[in-house]
Amino acid sequence: MTLEFIDTKVCAVLSAMLVMCILISCGNNSIVGIWEPNGSGYEMEFYDDGTMSSKHETGKYETIDNHLRILDMGFMGHVLSYDYEINGDTLILINDSGIRREYTKKK
Known part of the structure; x- marks a missing residue:
């Protein structure tokens, strides 16, 4: 595995985690x-x-x-x-x- 592949994979996982955190923290504020x-x-x-x-x-x-x-x-x-x-x-x-x-x- 190349370092570039690992960096891309880490960025994808971190991005997904960030989106999940935002959605969870928003909850239902309606x-x-x-x-x-x-x-x-x-x-x-x-x-x-x-x-x-x-x-x-x-x-x-x-x-x-x-x-x-x-x-x-x-x-x-x-x-x-x-x-x-x-x-x-x-x-x-x-x-x-x-x-x-x-x-x-x-x-």
């Missing part, structure tokens, strides 16, 4: 699903098509990176804006004032 509040607040459901519902309201949402914008939800034209994190089955919404609200994904 906001789509039903989220129950931990404490106060209303259950929220986010759908694949960019719509959502909460209690008696329906509206639209969009996510860009780790930023959530809730649109057209009966807030008299106001757009609600949050940073968000998903850790396993926990959704954390952080408003502009830094107030954090946690939700658990319904199974």
